[in-house]
Amino acid sequence: MSEMKSFIEETTEKMLKDLSTKELRERFEKGEWIKSLWDAIQESGLTLLGINEDQGGVGGDFEDIFAILRITGKYAAPVPLAEVLYANHFLANQEGEVKDKLRVVQFEDGSGKELKSVPYARYVEEVIVISDAGYKVVNLSRTEIVHKENLAAEPRDTVRMSFQTEIKSMDSSYEEVLEDYTNYLALSRVAMMTGAMESVLALSIFYSKERQQFGRALHKFQAIQHHLTAMAGETAAAYATLAATSAAYKTEAAKEQIAMAKIEVSTNVNVVAKAAHQLHAGIGMTYEHELHHFTRRLWAWREEGGNETYWSDQLAKIYVTRKESIWEWITNVKGAQAHAGSTI
Amino acid sequence: MRQLQLPAFSFTDKQRKFRQEVRSFLQTEKELGTFKTHADSWLSGYSSEFSRKIGEQGWIGITFPKKYGGQARSSIDRYIVTEELLAIGAPVAAHWFADRQSGPLLLKFGTEEQKDYFIPKIIKGECYFSIGLSEPNSGSDLASLKTTATKVDGGWIVNGMKTWTSGAHHSHYMITLCRTSPQDSNFRHGGMSQLIISLKSKGVSIRPIQYLTGEHHFNEVFLENVFVPDNRVVGEIGNGWAQGMTELAFERSGPERILSTFPLLEEATKIMVEQGDHRGLMEVSKLVSRMWSLRNMSIGIASLLENNKDVGLAAALVKDLGNSFEQRVAEVIRLLLSTLPDKHSTDEYSRLLAECILHGPGFTLRGGTTEILRGIVAKGVVSV
Numbered sequence: 049m050s051e052m053k054s055f056i057e058e059t060t061e062k063m064l065k066d067l068s069t070k071e072l073r074e075r076f077e078k079g080e081w082i083k084s085l086w087d088a089i090q091e092s093g094l095t096l097l098g099i100n101e102d103q104g105g106v107g108g109d110f111e112d113i114f115a116i117l118r119i120t121g122k123y124a125a126p127v128p129l130a131e132v133l134y135a136n137h138f139l140a141n142q143e144g145e146v147k148d149k150l151r152v153v154q155f156e157d158g159s160g161k162e163l164k165s166v167p168y169a170r171y172v173e174e175v176i177v178i179s180d181a182g183y184k185v186v187n188l189s190r191t192e193i194v195h196k197e198n199l200a201a202e203p204r205d206t207v208r209m210s211f212q213t214e215i216k217s218m219d220s221s222y223e224e225v226l227e228d229y230t231n232y233l234a235l236s237r238v239a240m241m242t243g244a245m246e247s248v249l250a251l252s253i254f255y256s257k258e259r260q261q262f263g264r265a266l267h268k269f270q271a272i273q274h275h276l277t278a279m280a281g282e283t284a285a286a287y288a289t290l291a292a293t294s295a296a297y298k299t300e301a302a303k304e305q306i307a308m309a310k311i312e313v314s315t316n317v318n319v320v321a322k323a324a325h326q327l328h329a330g331i332g333m334t335y336e337h338e339l340h341h342f343t344r345r346l347w348a349w350r351e352e353g354g355n356e357t358y359w360s361d362q363l364a365k366i367y368v369t370r371k372e373s374i375w376e377w378i379t380n381v382k383g384a385q386a387h388a389g390s391t392i
Numbered sequence: 393m394r395q396l397q398l399p400a401f402s403f404t405d406k407q408r409k410f411r412q413e414v415r416s417f418l419q420t421e422k423e424l425g426t427f428k429t430h431a432d433s434w435l436s437g438y439s440s441e442f443s444r445k446i447g448e449q450g451w452i453g454i455t456f457p458k459k460y461g462g463q464a465r466s467s468i469d470r471y472i473v474t475e476e477l478l479a480i481g482a483p484v485a486a487h488w489f490a491d492r493q494s495g496p497l498l499l500k501f502g503t504e505e506q507k508d509y510f511i512p513k514i515i516k517g518e519c520y521f522s523i524g525l526s527e528p529n530s531g532s533d534l535a536s537l538k539t540t541a542t543k544v545d546g547g548w549i550v551n552g553m554k555t556w557t558s559g560a561h562h563s564h565y566m567i568t569l570c571r572t573s574p575q576d577s578n579f580r581h582g583g584m585s586q587l588i589i590s591l592k593s594k595g596v597s598i599r600p601i602q603y604l605t606g607e608h609h610f611n612e613v614f615l616e617n618v619f620v621p622d623n624r625v626v627g628e629i630g631n632g633w634a635q636g637m638t639e640l641a642f643e644r645s646g647p648e649r650i651l652s653t654f655p656l657l658e659e660a661t662k663i664m665v666e667q668g669d670h671r672g673l674m675e676v677s678k679l680v681s682r683m684w685s686l687r688n689m690s691i692g693i694a695s696l697l698e699n700n701k702d703v704g705l706a707a708a709l710v711k712d713l714g715n716s717f718e719q720r721v722a723e724v725i726r727l728l729l730s731t732l733p734d735k736h737s738t739d740e741y742s743r744l745l746a747e748c749i750l751h752g753p754g755f756t757l758r759g760g761t762t763e764i765l766r767g768i769v770a771k772g773v774v775s776v
Contacts, residue, residue: 246393253773270763273770280773281709284396288688291400308681315678356678363677364670367661374661374680375479375654378687380403381411383419 053112056097060119063088068123070338076126077201081171086127086150095132095148103140104147114239114294121243121349124341126202128152128168130236134229135176142183142218149173151185154207155226162208169193169205177213180222184213198348200341231303234310234353235293241313241349242286244342248324249279251339255328266327275323282316289313301380304366307359314350321346393776395705398692407468414476417449422480429481429740431747432652435609435754437483438562440517446477446484447517452491456499460511467642471694475647481655485559485609490514492646493639494521494567497586501627501635506588510565524554524568524589524613525636532764535580535633539570539615541587547621548572548587550595553614556758560598560611566591568615569632584632588624589615605735605750643759645693645707649714650686652755653721656744657683660725663741672728679721686714705772708765715755715762722748 067085076082089095098113099105113133120129131152138153140146150172154163156179166175170193175186186209194206218225256267256276266272293309296302321343325332332339354362376382403411421427426445430437446452451473456462463469477484495514498506513519530537539552550570560566566589573583589596595618601610627635657679664672689710693703726733726745733746756762 246396249393249773253776257774267770267774270767273766276773277709277712277766277769280393280396280705280769281713283393284398284706284709285685285689285713287396288398288400288692289685291398291692292688295400295402305684307677308684311678311681312685315681357674360674360677361670363680364673367665367673367677368668368670374658374676378680378684379408379411379475381408381415383412383415 052108053115056094056108056112057115057119059092060094060116061122063092064119064123064125068120068125070341073124073126073341082126085125089125089127089129090148094129096136096146097133099137099140099146104145105136105140110297111294114235114290114297117236117239118243118290121240121345122246124200124244124247124345128172130233130240131167132172134232134236138176138183138225142216151176153178153229155179155222155229161210162206164206165196165204166207168203169207170195170203175207177209178218178222178225179215182215182217184215186213198352200344200348202345202348227303230354231306232353234359235290235297235306237349237353238286238293238306238309238313239290241317241346242283242290244345244349245279245283245286245317245320248320248339248342248346249276249283251342252276252279252324252327255331272327275327278323279320282319286313286316304363304377307354307363310354311356311359311363314356317346317350393773395703395772395776396709398689398703398706399695400688401468401691401695403468403472407472410469411472411476414451414473415480418476418480418482421445422482427483429655429744430483431481431655431744432751432754433481434478434484434488434648434652435558435758436485436607436747436751437481438485438559439483440486440520440562442483443487443517443520445517446487447515450515452487452517453495453511453515456495456511456515460499460507461515462511467694467698471647471691475651478647478651479654479658486520486562487514487517489523489559489563490519490521492643493523494565496639496642497567497626497635500638501586503623505623506626510588519565520559520563522557522560522563522566522591522613524557524566524570526556527553528555532761534569535584536575537569537571537584539568541570541572541585541620543572544619547619548625550587550589550615550618550620553612555601555610555612557598557611557613558609560591560613561600561608563591565589566613567626569636572629572632581633583630585629586626586632586635587620588626589618589620590624593618593620595619604753640760641693641697641703641707644711644765645690645697645703647687647690649711649759650683650690650717652718652751653748654683656725656741656748657721659741659744660729663729669728675724675728679717679724682717682720686710686717690714705769708760708768708772711760712762712765712769718748718755719752722752 072082093106096105097108101107117130135151135153136146151174152167152172153176154166156177177184177186192208196204198204256272257265259266289309289312293305296305328339331337427442450463454463454465454470455467458464498510527537541548541550568587568589569584572585595616597614599612600608603609661676693706696703731742734742735746737743
């Protein structure tokens, strides 16, 4: 963790609290790109976080990045910060230097003509298209873009390319880059889901104190207390999981921890969303109430960067080939196996 | 909400080396036949012989000061020992409460004479404590308890009854929460005191409460005119409730709230790996992810406790989530590897599955029921 983590966490929190409001998110959903918000994020240097200064970045590390992404989730900021950060990192690594731009990466599916699920394509300047052959930087002003969206109305567009662009070679294989991106995207979504859970819990606490029925505030009822605890528990679990996994992001254990983190937090999305909607009852299922800005994002993000099925498949493959017991791995201490069957 | 934000903690190389040492010792003991792996071994695994061996290693009361024979090591080291003992399902019930609760309580509130007398014996694994809290009419509503201690010359006369007292039939002492002033509805948590009752005292009678398997772990303890000398009062008269609550965060967030069924998970995984059962291992990975996540919380709390932070709310959450997880392990595993669960089976898997299912109901009751914990958490979060 870099020393500036708590400082940038605080300033980002302040910034997004003021700027990423319910009204603004509603405007975004009606088709407006919120330039003021993106400009503020760019000006604060967040889009270049984790990139060395001699490469055009502002310093910091991945723990800082995931800490910031948690806050963007907490305020449901309608911006592709996670994706832009990765694209900037990619270019800084490949070309030694990067100039900040609204850009994202996407992996070619084979046809070479069409890219699916490109985050925010209708608003970004360029897409870095990664294929077996290398990478190319495609300017989106000359492409056909079909609007698509995820459950939270975040753009996940289809991009059709009808022209040739120079392909540059990469210093890693396609598979390596794809794995690196998948890991990053998964942990980004874990961070953002953690933040969104915090807001769902906060809204629920507020409503349970404000709303009265049978002459008492909702939180006085034991049935409601169960909902509050379920949300608090999963929010705390997500936070601890995020903290542990971010700290291990550049270590050998990263892949397996990311897999577990994504399984865990995705699984618990609906524990939180379901409890919150039940607690809010009718008002929580209206467009007017803010709750769905967070619950729809939770439902969208649990699918992105690999859902529980994707990651448990990965882990099962590791378990079959690994020589360690579960306990040896969890504790990161090899040696005498702790399972029952290993004795004489 | 800061109280829900637990830090990441990583063990140092020295701590990992220590874990290795503990694990090797336990593995060797197991291979020598000293003990057999059981689920929920901190309730069901009683062996004074084993407790003495653990005591010889210096692993009981490992955090206790050196002047009483302890090692003065960190609570992280205690965490490591506890985890290793539970993961291998070792019989730790005899010394469990003395190590976890009674020893720390005496060190915090006890007199010098009490510390000198009890702590070295606890550390050696020779002196066992039970905790006298619940009564027939005071379960979750513990503050309504009726057992009374009346002042007499040189001590107190105790009358009443305790129930669900784990291990009272083996233990030497019971730290008994009783009423030393009349009940006051305006001050529900006042007027109670903690007394150390020798379970060999005249007037103490212990009757087994058979667990639903027929096993004997719990007891009713009847107290009829039991004399307790003044020097066996813990801390201040009237401060018993507050004293008893101080160790709750340790108790509620420890590995024993997550690992009670771990031996089953490990055994089942081993079988599935041997069989190349990919679908089964996918389900296992979800359980392991949950366990890892809860463990991150639990260790995060342990590291904050080491720095004397207030983590009561997060600790209650770990217990609630951990206990549900412990129960879920058996429910998921039984469908992945079908067998007839049999607690007398010579097949480890079948036996552990039976133990996990049959011991399940207790997980979400002991040490504060799910309902009580959720009330604590809800009150905590709405008051922030």
